[in-house]
Amino acid sequence: MTSPSPRPLPTDYQRLCAQFNRSHAEEVAHSAKDPTLVHSMFYAFIFQDVLRFGISGEDVMVNLTKAIKNYRWGEFEAWLDGYHDLLIQHHKVEAPD
Secondary structure, eight states, rough: OOOOOOOOOTHHHHOOOOTTHHHHHHHHHHHTHHHHHHHHHHHHHHHHHHHHTTSHOOOOOHHHHHHHHOOOHHHHHHHHHHHHHHHHHOOOOOOOS
């Protein structure tokens, strides 16, 4: 059974993850003929920020790791929905406007 396709990246993906380069991710995904790599790369960058900011506990981090590795988009997206504003808030503190 294959995982459902990931939903489109959030419209404010750059506010969520400034270091993510969508153009580069799309080039890599095109070269690999795997469009899901764009999402995998984005979620991996988000995961790094979650670690850096200490947003979630170890058990959640284990689940997020498995979700990324196993293409369980819905799990990661549900977590991201819940922590969306908190991630943006941490980025604002780190690099104020």
